[in-house]
Amino acid sequence: xxxxxxxxxxxxxxxxxxxxxxxxxxxxxPLLLMYSGTKVFDDFFSQALDTEYRTKGILVQSITPMYVDxxxxxxxxxxxKTGSEAFVRQALDTVGLTNRTSGCLIHSLLTxxxxxxxxxxxxxxxxxxxxxxxxxxxxxxxKLPGFLEGQPFLSFRGNRKATAQRPAGPEPEN
Numbered sequence: 001x002x003x004x005x006x007x008x009x010x011x012x013x014x015x016x017x018x019x020x021x022x023x024x025x026x027x028x029x030p031l032l033l034m035y036s037g038t039k040v041f042d043d044f045f046s047q048a049l050d051t052e053y054r055t056k057g058i059l060v061q062s063i064t065p066m067y068v069d070x071x072x073x074x075x076x077x078x079x080x081k082t083g084s085e086a087f088v089r090q091a092l093d094t095v096g097l098t099n100r101t102s103g104c105l106i107h108s109l110l111t112x113x114x115x116x117x118x119x120x121x122x123x124x125x126x127x128x129x130x131x132x133x134x135x136x137x138x139x140x141x142x143k144l145p146g147f148l149e150g151q152p153f154l155s156f157r158g159n160r161k162a163t164a165q166r167p168a169g170p171e172p173e174n
Contacts, residue, residue, distance in 0.1 A: 002049070006058070013057040016095060019046040021064045023102065023111050028119060030128055039064075043100070050099040063091050065103040066110050080106055 002017065009015025024032055025039030046062035053060060067073050067081040082090075082104055091103035102108040121127060 006053070009058050010053070010056050015058045017046075017049065017058065017060045018091075018095065019043075019060070019062050021046070021062050023064050023066045023107065023114065026064060026111065027114065027117075028123055030123060047100060054099075059096060060099060061095060062100045063103045064100065064107075064111070065091075066107045068103075080110055082106065 005015070005017075009017075019042050021042040022035070022039040024036040025041075025043045027036075029036040043062045043064055046060050050060035050062075065082070065087065068087045069081055069084050073081060087104055090105070091101065094101045094103070102111050
């Protein structure tokens with residue numbers, strides 16, 4: 001898509017590109033490898049593109065939200081989940097002010113808190129033992145969208161309910 005619209009923007013010497021990433025792309029998230037990996041690509045791609053084309057009058061912004069009310073999060077209970085219309089209004093207010101944003105104030109504050117957690121905690125054996133239980137709890141109370149099928153931490157059965165699977169590796173010591 002960028003290859004299609006970017007040459008026209010360069011010719012006009014103006015344009016805005018907004019890419020939607022996720023806060024999951026800001027840290028390594030075991031058991032969310034594919035999702036967080038694609039989101040970090042979106043974010044880095046946007047930052048590099050902004051650096052390359054800023055002098056040509058083109059703004060590129062990366063938005064890295066946390067939970068926004070959508071099909072992906074419709075059954076996730078989270079007190080910090082922002083309504084999609086309110087989120088879009090707040091995120092659009094940041095265009096031209098910054099090339100990277102969480103989109104709204106509460107997500108910015110939560111991101112700061114998340115970044116305070118050391119990476120070794122996120123990637124520890126404790127976390128790897130706790131996360132399957134966490135995903136199982138979510139899967140038992142949610143209808144996950146079909147595009148999550150095939151993720152390494154989920155398997156879908158006949159009624160499309162998800163069940164958590166332990167990652168390959170040694171059994172945890174009790």
